Each structure stands twice: as structure tokens, then as C-alpha cells.
Amino acid sequence: MNAKKTTPVRPRAVLYLRQSIAREDSISLELQEDAGRRYCEQSGYQVVAVEADPGISGRTWNRPAVQRVMGMIENGDAEVIVLWKWSRLSRARLDWAVAIDKVESAGGRIESATESVDVSTSTGRFARGMLAEFAAFESERIGDTWREAHRRRVESGRPASGRKRFGYNYNRSTGFTPHPIEGPIVQESYRRYLLGDSFQTIAAWLNSTDVRPSPGYGPTKSGLWSDRAIKRVLDNPFASGKFTHKGELYQGIHEPLITEEQWEEYLVRRKARYVHRRGEKTQYLLTGYICCGQCGYGMYAGLFGHDRTLKYRCSGAANFRIHPGGYVTEKVIMAALRSWLGELVEELNAQAASATVKMPVLPDRTAALNRQLIKNSARLDNLTTRFIDELIPADVYQRMRDELLSEKSRLENDLMEARVISRKPAVELAPDLMDHWDQMPLTVRREILSRVVGKIVVTSKRPQSEVRIVAKWEDKPKSEPSSN
Numbered sequence: 001m002n003a004k005k006t007t008p009v010r011p012r013a014v015l016y017l018r019q020s021i022a023r024e025d026s027i028s029l030e031l032q033e034d035a036g037r038r039y040c041e042q043s044g045y046q047v048v049a050v051e052a053d054p055g056i057s058g059r060t061w062n063r064p065a066v067q068r069v070m071g072m073i074e075n076g077d078a079e080v081i082v083l084w085k086w087s088r089l090s091r092a093r094l095d096w097a098v099a100i101d102k103v104e105s106a107g108g109r110i111e112s113a114t115e116s117v118d119v120s121t122s123t124g125r126f127a128r129g130m131l132a133e134f135a136a137f138e139s140e141r142i143g144d145t146w147r148e149a150h151r152r153r154v155e156s157g158r159p160a161s162g163r164k165r166f167g168y169n170y171n172r173s174t175g176f177t178p179h180p181i182e183g184p185i186v187q188e189s190y191r192r193y194l195l196g197d198s199f200q201t202i203a204a205w206l207n208s209t210d211v212r213p214s215p216g217y218g219p220t221k222s223g224l225w226s227d228r229a230i231k232r233v234l235d236n237p238f239a240s241g242k243f244t245h246k247g248e249l250y251q252g253i254h255e256p257l258i259t260e261e262q263w264e265e266y267l268v269r270r271k272a273r274y275v276h277r278r279g280e281k282t283q284y285l286l287t288g289y290i291c292c293g294q295c296g297y298g299m300y301a302g303l304f305g306h307d308r309t310l311k312y313r314c315s316g317a318a319n320f321r322i323h324p325g326g327y328v329t330e331k332v333i334m335a336a337l338r339s340w341l342g343e344l345v346e347e348l349n350a351q352a353a354s355a356t357v358k359m360p361v362l363p364d365r366t367a368a369l370n371r372q373l374i375k376n377s378a379r380l381d382n383l384t385t386r387f388i389d390e391l392i393p394a395d396v397y398q399r400m401r402d403e404l405l406s407e408k409s410r411l412e413n414d415l416m417e418a419r420v421i422s423r424k425p426a427v428e429l430a431p432d433l434m435d436h437w438d439q440m441p442l443t444v445r446r447e448i449l450s451r452v453v454g455k456i457v458v459t460s461k462r463p464q465s466e467v468r469i470v471a472k473w474e475d476k477p478k479s480e481p482s483s484n
Contacts, residue, residue, distance in 0.1 A: 010044055010045060010046040011043075011044070011045050011046065011079045011080050012045070012046050012048045012077070012078045012079050012080070013040050013045035013046065013047050013048065013078060013079070013080040013081070013082050014047075014048060014049040014050070014051060014069050014072050014073075014077075014078040014080070014081055014082070015032075015033060015036040015037070015040075015047060015049070015050045015051070015082050016051050016052075016065065016066060016069045016081055016082070016083055016088060016089065017029045017032040017033055017036070017050065017051070017052040017053070017065075017084065017088065018032075018052065018053045018054075018056060018063070018065075018066070018088045018089075019032075019052075019053075019054045019055055019056075020057075027084065029052050029054060031084075032084035032088070033050060033052075035084055035113045035114060036050075036082045036083075036084060036113045038113070039082060039111075039113035039114075040082060043111075045080055045082070048077070048078055049069075049072065049077075049078065051065035051066075051068050051069050052065055053065040053066060057091075059090075059091050059092050060092075061090065061092065061095040066089065066090075069081055070099065070102060070103070073102075073103050073106050073108040074102065074106045076106075078108070079107070079108050079109070080108065080109055080110075080111060081103065081108065081109075081110045081111070082111055082112075082113055083110065083111070083112050083113065084112070084113055084114060085112055085113075085114055085115055085131075086112050086115055086128065086131045086132055087131075087132075087134075087138065089110065090132075091138070093132070093133070096132045112131075115131055117131070154245045154250055156253070157250065157251060157252050157253035157254075158175060158252065158253060158254075159176075159243045159245070159252070160245055162176075164214045164215070165236070165238045166182055166186065166213065166214045166233050167179055167182045167183050167185070167186035167233070167238070167239055167257055168182070168183070168238070168254065175253070175254060176238075176252075176254040176255075177254070177255065178255055178257060181211060182211065183257055185206070185209070185211050186233065186234075186239050186257050186258075187239075187257050187258060189202050189206070189230065189233070189234060190234060190239070190257075190258050190262055190266060192205070192443070193234060193266065193269070194262065194265055194266065194269065195443040195444075195446070195447055196442065196443045196446030196447060196450070197443060198227075199227035199230045199231055199234075200227045202225075202230050203224075203225040203226055203227050203229070203230050206225040206230070207224045207225050212224070212225070213225055213229045213233075234266065234270075235270070237249065237263065238252070238254075239256060239257040239258050239263075240256050240257075240258055240259075240260060240262070240263035241254065241255070241256030241260075242263075261419075261420070261423055264416050264419060264420050265420045267416060268416060268417045268420045271413065284301045284310070284330075285442060285445055285446065285449070286301070286312075286330070286333060286334075286337075286449075286456065287300070287301055289449065289453055289455055289456045290312050290333065290455075290456045290458055291455055291456070291457055291458070292314035292315075292316055292317070292457075292458065292459070292460075293457045293458055293459030293466065293468070294314070294316075294317075294322075294323050294459060294460075295314065295316040295317070295322045295323060296316070297314055297315045297316030297317075297320075297322070298314075298315055299312040299313060299314050299315065299328070299458060300312065300313060300315055300318075301330070304327055305327075309329055309330075309331075310329065310330040311327040311328060311329050311330065312327070312328050312329075312330065312333065312458065313325060313326075313327050313328075314326075314460070325460065326460030326461075326462075326465075327460065328458050328460050328465045328467075332464070332465055332467065333456060333458060333467055336456075336467035336469065337453075337456065337467075337469060338434060338437070340469040341433065341434060341437075341452075342434045344429070344452070344471075345429050345431060345433050345434065348429070349431050365414075365418040365421075365422075366415060366418045366419055366422055369411055369414055369415040369418055370415065372411050373408065373411050373412070373415065376404060376407055376408050376411060377408070379404055380401065380404045380405070380408070383397065383400055383401060383404065384397075384401075429448070429452075433448075451472065452471060452472055453469060453470070453471065453472060454470045454471055454472045454473075454474060455470045456468070456469055456470070457469075457470060
């Protein structure tokens with residue numbers, strides 16, 4: 001009686017492909033798959049799956065396809081992993097060793113279609129180890145080359161990469177040059193922000209044009225501009241001729257779209273609006289100016305009461321319950337502001353015979369702040385010397401150093417704000433300003449207030465709240481020490 005013949009089971013193989021991010025080592029996935037399939041056909045393997053990680057570095061093990069391939073071996077869905085070269089699996093020594101251990105512990109094996117070695121012998125395993133070590137060496141060499149190339153680019157005033165920057169075109173030979181359409185858009189966006197427009201208002205304006213945000217700037221699902229996308233564009237110093245690399249700011253060689261003065265003014269206003277960040281979402285003229293006369297906290301606007309009247313409420317009273325609080329209508333505050341502006345125009349108009357009058361010039365604080373910065377640096381140097389000489393303990397040094405660095409950061413911000421103020425010419429107020437106040441665009445009125453009003457102090461009382469307007473030249477900067 002003849003025994004029934006059985007068909008030999010062909011080992012199941014999964015092809016793993018990875019396209020390198022390094023140009024000199026980048027082989028197409030199609031070529032890798034073709035070589036893998038020919039190897040499996042010659043070896044008698046059945047290809048059950050093809051997995052690929054395109055454009056992902058071999059120095060990371062956090063790759064979706066390689067994790068799926070390892071799972072197939074551990075779950076018994078395949079017996080062999082076929083690579084184009086050993087370096088495709090990993091270029092990291094530890095990841096490579098862990099992968100070999102996991103696959104062989106599961107009863108599987110890893111083979112290369114173009115670097116065939118017999119891993120059943122000690123010589124073959126040694127050869128495989130040498131090939132893996134060479135892959136790690138090549139990875140480190142490529143990394144060193146890229147780091148050196150990036151360092152040289154940055155030192156020469158060029159960003160480490162040529163990725164898209166909104167407002168610019170990029171060419172490998174000419175570098176970054178202003179985009180004929182996007183460049184003016186960036187300039188106009190800065191201009192509108194400095195005139196008082198919010199990010200939402202600028203986004204609405206941009207969405208009325210045909211210009212759309214570039215990939216990577218956080219566009220909405222519809223592809224339209226959002227306030228987040230505008231922030232990412234304007235917060236980037238690239239338009240001012242600078243760029244960041246590893247957290248450090250460098251001067252670039254590309255043509256700036258805005259001046260250094262505009263960039264500094266943007267930073268100053270951005271910080272001020274961040275403190276009063278509700279102002280980014282409002283069209284209320286006085287948001288960010290009003291503070292409570294009882295506790296000093298800012299007051300926020302809202303439509304309160306049964307008649308939904310625009311009123312201001314103290315955030316300290318509402319959120320922290322510092323005092324009973326109360327509401328003040330915008331009508332009361334605006335009446336006081338109109339009266340104050342009118343008196344200011346009349347007072348200055350009486351002192352000058354010209355058609356326009358100028359505000360008092362704010363004192364230039366740049367010299368005083370520079371002196372404070374020099375003293376701060378000297379204290380920091382002295383503190384470091386004393387620590388090196390073991391005259392103060394480490395915990396005391398760290399605490400005092402952190403305080404001095406915090407003071408330095410504050411002084412640098414104040415110095416930037418002082419430079420912005422000192423560059424501003426005195427604002428001119430027409431004698432008939434109040435006659436046309438209501439007809440002026442909101443941005444114009446905001447600009448006038450930003451030049452003459454330091455803050456509006458409001459104390460909620462019955463039957464009439466107290467409103468005190470503090471002029472810009474009367475509002476003492478926080479960084480200046482008070483005199484007794």
C-alpha cells in the first residue's frame with residue numbers, strides 16, 4: 001500500500017523595507033522589495049507580508065512597520081524576516097541585539113537578501129555582528145557629518161534646514177528669498193497687529209484672500225487660517241532676519257521682511273496681550289487697560305445683567321473673592337475717558353498755536369536699564385567666583401543665581417520695551433479729536449490710547465463708580481525702584 005505524499009511546508013517570510021533619510025544611503029523601496037522577493041524565491045520561502053518604513057531613521061526603534069514585523073514573528077505568523085541589508089533593521093547596537101534575541105527566542109530568524117551569511121555557525125554570527133557594527137558606525141558617521149554641516153550653516157547665518165518658512169521661497173543655491181505674494185502678506189500682518197488687530201481679526205482678513213497657510217502652520221481642517229496659524233507665523237523671528245537653532249537666536253543672511261524695530265515692538269505688544277490674553281478674543285476698546293482700584297487686578301468685559309449691558313468686573317473679586325466687587329458699565333468709563341481726552345487736548349492746545357499738539361515725551365529709560373544690566377552681570381560673575389572658591393554652598397549659589405538670571409531676563413524685557421517707546425515719535429492729537437472719535441476705526445483709537453493712557457483705575461461704588469485715568473507718562477514702570 002503506497003503512503004500518501006505530503007507537500008513540504010514552505011517557510012513563511014515577511015519582507016521588511018526601510019528607506020534611509022540619508023541621501024547617500026537611500027535605496028528605493030521598490031528595489032528593496034524586488035531583491036527580497038527574488039531571494040525568497042531562490043530560498044523556497046513564501047512571502048506572506050511586506051512591511052515598510054519610508055523615510056525613517058534606522059537609529060530609532062520607534063517605527064510602526066518594524067514593530068509589526070517583530071509581532072508577526074512572536075505571534076507565529078511568519079518564521080523569517082528578510083531584509084535588503086542588515087542595516088535596514090536597525091543602526092543602533094542595543095536595538096539590533098534586542099531584535100536578534102527576540103526573534104531567535106521565538107524560533108524565527110533574520111536574513112539579508114544581499115549580505116548572505118550562515119548564522120548557524122560561529123563564523124557566520126561573527127560576520128553578522130560585524131555587519132551590524134559597521135551599520136552603527138555608518139550611522140554615527142552620517143550623524144557627525146550632518147551635525148558638522150548644520151553647525152557650519154548656522155555659523156554662516158543660514159538655518160540648518162531648508163524647510164518651508166511662510167513668506168519666503170527656498171532654493172539650494174540662493175537660499176531664502178522673499179516670496180512675491182506671501183512676503184507682503186507677512187508684512188501687512190505685522191502692521192495690522194501693531195495697530196491693534198487681534199490674531200482672530202488678522203485670520204479673518206487672510207481668509208478673505210486666496211493665500212492659505214503652508215503645511216506645518218496648524219491650518220484648520222478646511223485649510224483656512226486660524227489664530228494659531230497666525231501666531232506661529234508672526235512669533236517666528238525669521239521675518240526679522242533671524243532664526244532659532246536649538247533654542248538659540250542667530251542673525252541670518254536672508255533678507256528681512258520687517259525691521260528690527262518692528263520685531264521688538266511686536267514682542268513687547270505680544271507679551272502685553274498675553275498678560276491680558278482675553279483681549280485677543282475681544283473687540284472691546286478698553287480691554288487690558290482697566291484695573292480695579294481696590295485690589296489692582298484687571299477687570300474683564302462682559303454682557304451682564306438682564307439687559308445684557310456691556311460692563312466690567314474685577315477678576316480679583318470674581319475669581320479670588322478678595323472683596324465684594326461689583327460691576328461698572330462701559331458707559332461710565334467711556335464718559336470719564338472722553339472727558340479726560342478732551343481736557344488733555346484743550347490743555348495742550350492752549351499751550352501751542354499750531355494746528356496740532358504733541359504729547360509729553362516719555363523719559364528714555366534705556367541708559368538706566370543698561371546700567372542695571374551691567375550691575376546684574378557683575379553680581380552674577382562675582383557670585384560664580386565665590387562659588388568656585390568654595391566660599392558659598394551649592395544650594396545658596398543655585399538660589400541666588402536663579403534670582404539674578406530671573407532679574408536679568410526681566411531687565412532685558414524692560415530694556416526692549418524702553419527701546420520701543422524711545423523710538424516712537426510723540427503722537428499728534430488734532431484739536432477736533434473728540435468730534436471724530438466715534439467715527440475712527442477701532443485700530444486707530446487703540447493706537448491713540450496705547451500712546452497716551454497708561455491704565456484706567458476703576459473703583460466700583462454706588463450710585464456712581466470712581467474712574468481715574470493715569471497718563472502714560474505718569475504710570476511708573478515696574479522695574480524702576482520707588483523712592484521713599
